[in-house]
Amino acid sequence: xxxxxxxxxxxxxxxxxxxxxxxxxxxxxxxxxxxxxxxxxxxxxxxxxxxxxxxxxxxxxxxxxxxxxxxxxxxxxxxxxxxxxxxxxxxxxxxxxxxxxxxxxxxxxxxxxxxxxxxxxxxxxxxxxxxxxxxxxxxxxxxxxxxxxxxxxxxxxxxxxxxxxxxxxxxxxxxxxxxxxxxxxxxxxxxxxxxxxxxxxxxxxxxxxxxxxxxxxxxxxxxxxxxxxxxxxxxxxxxxxxxxxxxxxxxxxxxxxxxxxxxxxxxxxxxxxxxxxxxxxxxxxxxxxxxxxxxxxxxxxxxxxxxxxxxxxxxxxxxxx
Numbered sequence: 234x235x236x237x238x239x240x241x242x243x244x245x246x247x248x249x250x251x252x253x254x255x256x257x258x259x260x261x262x263x264x265x266x267x268x269x270x271x272x273x274x275x276x277x278x279x280x281x282x283x284x285x286x287x288x289x290x291x292x293x294x295x296x297x298x299x300x301x302x303x304x305x306x307x308x309x310x311x312x313x314x315x316x317x318x319x320x321x322x323x324x325x326x327x328x329x330x331x332x333x334x335x336x337x338x339x340x341x342x343x344x345x346x347x348x349x350x351x352x353x354x355x356x357x358x359x360x361x362x363x364x365x366x367x368x369x370x371x372x373x374x375x376x377x378x379x380x381x382x383x384x385x386x387x388x389x390x391x392x393x394x395x396x397x398x399x400x401x402x403x404x405x406x407x408x409x410x411x412x413x414x415x416x417x418x419x420x421x422x423x424x425x426x427x428x429x430x431x432x433x434x435x436x437x438x439x440x441x442x443x444x445x446x447x448x449x450x451x452x453x454x455x456x457x458x459x460x461x462x463x464x465x466x467x468x469x470x471x472x473x474x475x476x477x478x479x480x481x482x483x484x485x486x487x488x489x490x491x492x493x494x495x496x497x498x499x500x501x502x503x504x505x506x507x508x509x510x511x512x513x514x515x516x517x518x519x520x521x522x523x524x525x526x527x528x529x530x531x532x533x534x535x536x537x538x539x540x541x542x543x544x545x546x547x548x549x550x551x552x553x554x
Contacts, residue, residue, distance in 0.1 A: 259405045262308040264319045265292040266527040267384055268338060268393070270537045272312050274419040275397045279408040283308075288527045288535075291501040292318060297325045305329040310404045312397060315339040317377035336400040338393040344379040345452045382525070385454035387427040387541065391420055426538055427457075430545045434458045441552040445488055445496040447507055450524040463487070466496060466507065481513065488514040495551035499524040500534065519551035 259280040263269040269284035276282060283304050286292045292314075305311065306329040313319055315337030326335065383389040398416035402409040434442075442460045444451050449464035465487055488496060488510070495517040498504035504521060511518035522544050528534030533543040 259401070259408075260307055260309045261401075262304055262311045262333070264311075264313045264322060265525070266290070267525070267537055267540070268312055268314060270527060271338075271384075271390065271393055271419075272397050274537075275394060275412055275416045276401055277411055277415050279405065279411050280401065286526070288529050288532075289500055290526055292525055293320070295319075295321060297321055301325060302329040305331045305333070308333040310400060311335045312400070313337055314381055314383070316344070316379050316381035316383070318381035334400070334404070336396060338396045339381065339383050339389075340396055341392050342383050342389045344383070345456060346378060347380055347449070347452075380449075380452045382450040383453055384537070385451055385524075385541075386457040387423045387430070388457065389453060390537065391423050394420055394423065422538060426541055429542065430458060433545050433549045434460075436549055437552045441493055443491050443493050444548065445491070445493060446522070446524075447498045447504075448501075448524060450499065463491070466510065481510065484510055485514045488516060493552065494554045495519045497522050497548070497551070500528055501525050517551060517554065520547045522547060 259276075261272060261276065261280045261282045263272050263282060263284045265286040266284055266288050269282060273282055285297070285301050285304070286295045302325060305326060308331060311326070311331070311333050313322055313335060316339050384393065394416050398412050401412045405412075443463055444455065444460050445463045445466055447466050449462070449467055451460070451462050454460065455462045465484055493516065496507065496511055496514070497519050498507040498521050500521050500523050504518065508518050523534035523540040527536065527540055534540035
């Protein structure tokens with residue numbers, strides 16, 4: 234009888250130990266899915282990670298839930314992109330009463346200002362926009378002075394990883410060696426990714442290196458790998474946007490004059506209107522790119538590395554036709 238009691242007590246002690254260990258793990262909140270994957274690769278099993286804006290969801294237009302406020306209030310450490318990418322987060326953080334340190338992983342990156350043509354019904358790039366909306370659009374993408382989509386250059390992702398590593402190590406010194414090792418291993422993969430993309434884009438003829446996209450998100454990709462970016466399609470990529478005949482004709486003419494064989498939609502936008510534009514312009518609507526969010530777990534964009542490889546393979550295939 235005593236032996237049975239001892240076994241039971243030992244089992245209870247083990248369970249309590251596991252529970253206590255789990256409770257001692259660093260609680261980390263991350264604002265969006267792409268950043269969540271970077272944090273997960275550095276943290277490994279040493280931290281509990283919660284991502285607020287999940288796969289295939291648009292961080293620009295996200296509306297936080299009461300449960301998000303609870304998650305933020307319980308966090309030991311918070312990672313965000315910064316650069317006004319998560320325009321809703323300041324209010325959420327204040328409402329939660331959290332005192333967790335906030336880490337903007339874009340710190341230290343050479344930033345690009347928003348530049349380019351202004352299109353009818355589109356936010357003017359590089360300007361401040363307070364409470365404005367695109368015509369026929371429920372939500373606008375409010376941008377600050379600088380382009381926040383820094384992750385589309387793997388070299389920027391390397392800086393983000395270093396910021397993540399340093400913050401995790403400072404918050405959880407007991408696991409510093411784990412964070413250092415994970416960050417070093419992942420950085421090697423990011424260096425290899427940059428080399429892969431460089432090799433692949435070399436196949437695209439110079440005259441085809443223009444990305445007509447449904448959102449102004451590839452500035453850093455274009456700067457790194459020699460692509461021009463045309464976001465003329467941005468205003469017409471949402472469910473409710475319906476371009477006028479004149480606007481549609483202007484878009485079609487612009488695409489045809491560029492001479493590109495394909496245009497691109499993204500995983501957080503509606504592609505129906507994009508297909509209409511492609512059909513009228515006589516070009517291909519390429520397979521959807523992953524831009525501001527990862528794809529679902531069973532998709533080719535389930536991780537940052539997979540997303541970037543898929544995107545470049547799709548771009549190269551579409552523009553070398």
